[in-house]
Amino acid sequence: MAKVRESVMRIVFLLTALMSVLCVLFVCFFLFTNGLPAIAKIGPLDFLGGIKWKPESNEFGIFPMILGSLYVTCGAIILGVPIGILTAVFIAFFCPTRIKSAVEFVTSLMAGIPSIIYGFFGLTVLVPLINDVFGVRGKGILAASVLLAIMILPTIISISQQALEAVQRSYFEGAIALGASKERSVFFVVLPAAKSGVLASIVLGIGRAIGETMAVVMVAGNQAVIPESVFDGVRTMTTNIVLEMGYAADLHREALIATGVVLFVFILLINMLFSILRSKERVQ
Amino acid sequence: MNKIAKTVIAVVAVFALSACGNGSAGSNSADGSITVISREGGSGTKSAFEELFELLDADGNGLTVASAEVTSSTAVMLTSVQTDVNAIGYISLGSMSDTVKALAIDGTAATRENAASGAYKIVRPFAVTTLGAPEGIAKEFVDYILSPAGRAVIDENGYIASGTESDIELTATGNLSVCGSSSVAPVMEKLKESYESANKNVKVEIQQSNSSTGISNTIDGTCKIGMSSRDLKDSEKSKGVIETKIATDGIAVIVNNENAVTDLTKEQVRAIFAGETVSWKDVG
Numbered sequence: 001m002a003k004v005r006e007s008v009m010r011i012v013f014l015l016t017a018l019m020s021v022l023c024v025l026f027v028c029f030f031l032f033t034n035g036l037p038a039i040a041k042i043g044p045l046d047f048l049g050g051i052k053w054k055p056e057s058n059e060f061g062i063f064p065m066i067l068g069s070l071y072v073t074c075g076a077i078i079l080g081v082p083i084g085i086l087t088a089v090f091i092a093f094f095c096p097t098r099i100k101s102a103v104e105f106v107t108s109l110m111a112g113i114p115s116i117i118y119g120f121f122g123l124t125v126l127v128p129l130i131n132d133v134f135g136v137r138g139k140g141i142l143a144a145s146v147l148l149a150i151m152i153l154p155t156i157i158s159i160s161q162q163a164l165e166a167v168q169r170s171y172f173e174g175a176i177a178l179g180a181s182k183e184r185s186v187f188f189v190v191l192p193a194a195k196s197g198v199l200a201s202i203v204l205g206i207g208r209a210i211g212e213t214m215a216v217v218m219v220a221g222n223q224a225v226i227p228e229s230v231f232d233g234v235r236t237m238t239t240n241i242v243l244e245m246g247y248a249a250d251l252h253r254e255a256l257i258a259t260g261v262v263l264f265v266f267i268l269l270i271n272m273l274f275s276i277l278r279s280k281e282r283v284q
Numbered sequence: 285m286n287k288i289a290k291t292v293i294a295v296v297a298v299f300a301l302s303a304c305g306n307g308s309a310g311s312n313s314a315d316g317s318i319t320v321i322s323r324e325g326g327s328g329t330k331s332a333f334e335e336l337f338e339l340l341d342a343d344g345n346g347l348t349v350a351s352a353e354v355t356s357s358t359a360v361m362l363t364s365v366q367t368d369v370n371a372i373g374y375i376s377l378g379s380m381s382d383t384v385k386a387l388a389i390d391g392t393a394a395t396r397e398n399a400a401s402g403a404y405k406i407v408r409p410f411a412v413t414t415l416g417a418p419e420g421i422a423k424e425f426v427d428y429i430l431s432p433a434g435r436a437v438i439d440e441n442g443y444i445a446s447g448t449e450s451d452i453e454l455t456a457t458g459n460l461s462v463c464g465s466s467s468v469a470p471v472m473e474k475l476k477e478s479y480e481s482a483n484k485n486v487k488v489e490i491q492q493s494n495s496s497t498g499i500s501n502t503i504d505g506t507c508k509i510g511m512s513s514r515d516l517k518d519s520e521k522s523k524g525v526i527e528t529k530i531a532t533d534g535i536a537v538i539v540n541n542e543n544a545v546t547d548l549t550k551e552q553v554r555a556i557f558a559g560e561t562v563s564w565k566d567v568g
Contacts (some may be wrong), residue, residue: 124367
């Protein structure tokens with residue numbers, strides 16, 4: 001009897017595990033069967049390399065959007081990574097125990113704030129601020145990058161912190177014993193030892209930034225043209241889809257799904273990079 | 285440790301101060317390059333605006349300049365214009381708020397009275413769409429909107445009612461789904477409240493997106509009634525969509541309250557949105 005129950009439960013667990021695998025497979029299937037024919041119809045070069053997005057005249061070039069996604073993601077990484085890693089170092093090594101739990105609570109709270117709230121914050125605070133400080137129109141790459149930098153902080157902080165705390169205590173103690181100061185031990189011994197975990201946190205941050213939609217759509221300006229400066233408006237692949245999916249029909253709709261395919265490939269590459277880094281860490 | 289904390293505080297303080305300093309110096313009058321703000325492609329306000337200001341090419345495609353910012357709702361449009369002194373955008377006259385300033389067009393102020401009298405020419409229809417002639421509860425709701433009770437609600441909210449039906453007896457029961465234009469939705473909410481209190485046996489559900497989505501949802505049956513703020517396209521009529529005009533709405537061309545400009549000609553507005561005029565200096 002107990003044996004039967006065991007094997008039944010095993011099947012139940014197997015099925016639940018299969019569910020998520022199946023979901024991913026279904027999404028892949030849907031994306032590629034709908035998107036690839038559109039890419040073929042438009043022409044891969046015209047689609048990926050075309051700089052004009054004019055659905056009403058059947059011009060579907062998503063190069064400005066690919067560039068847009070890369071620009072805002074790079075911006076977010078440049079601004080967010082140093083802050084995130086330094087915060088992780090602070091929490092792991094320099095934070096007084098009295099406030100440590102408070103700091104950890106706040107950073108995890110940051111991860112829980114819905115992206116639309118970040119978007120609203122960006123629209124009402126960041127955009128006017130950029131407008132005032134630089135005397136340019138506020139919406140654009142800079143606003144989106146700053147906002148995304150804030151949004152990827154919790155990811156980078158928590159994973160980097162885990163990586164730093166996983167480094168054997170003897171590394172740190174050894175450095176101290178050799179006469180290095182605490183700062184020197186942390187930055188030149190522990191941080192390099194946690195390198196792959198910290199890199200993994202950056203890769204995950206990139207994934208979050210490139211896939212973010214609702215916050216970006218409110219502060220990016222959404223012009224489907226190649227931006228010339230960090231203050232210019234920009235449209236990312238995600239915002240292109242969310243802006244037009246509601247009313248798109250026929251080839252236009254398929255072109256938006258194809259935009260999703262390109263985005264999916266980017267995410268796939270990023271996640272592969274992530275698992276490679278993770279497996280490296282395990283080997284160490 | 286102490287040194288680091290002090291440095292961080294100093295940097296933050298310098299940043300905050302410089303932001304404040306520039307902020308007060310930078311709060312300027314509108315003399316820079318114009319920030320053109322448009323709506324997403326499926327918006328009825330956008331297509332009505334482009335039609336009214338002759339921003340269409342021979343094939344009926346919009347000519348709004350590609351560098352225009354794209355916002356995806358009336359609310360984001362209002363906030364964007366409110367926070368950028370150089371911005372220009374457009375919204376439904378019924379959604380006007382005093383956080384922004386409506387420009388007079390060709391010397392006529394954009395007010396409800398002028399739109400009703402026909403002096404203000406920038407007006408468009410508000411319509412409900414159904415697949416085939418409305419039946420049952422949908423018919424009763426449409427008739428209610430056109431009846432004196434419905435007209436009173438429309439007039440109260442700043443639009444010009446166009447119904448002529450007399451009072452009707454309310455007998456329908458059940459649920460009704462209404463979806464579409466975010467410009468029509470505010471008045472539709474009021475109509476829903478009024479209708480539901482007059483007929484306790486019905487429940488109306490309103491979802492807002494944009495005109496094109498509303499119309500395509502009536503075609504695929506997701507909603508019984510669509511809300512539209514533009515004329516039907518031939519492709520939609522051929523699928524059996526019928527529209528019933530319920531009101532007339534003006535479109536207000538809006539700028540920031542600090543902008544000195546109060547009056548533009550129709551041609552000046554067209555040139556701004558076509559990207560031919562790029563600086564406020566050229567229209568002052």
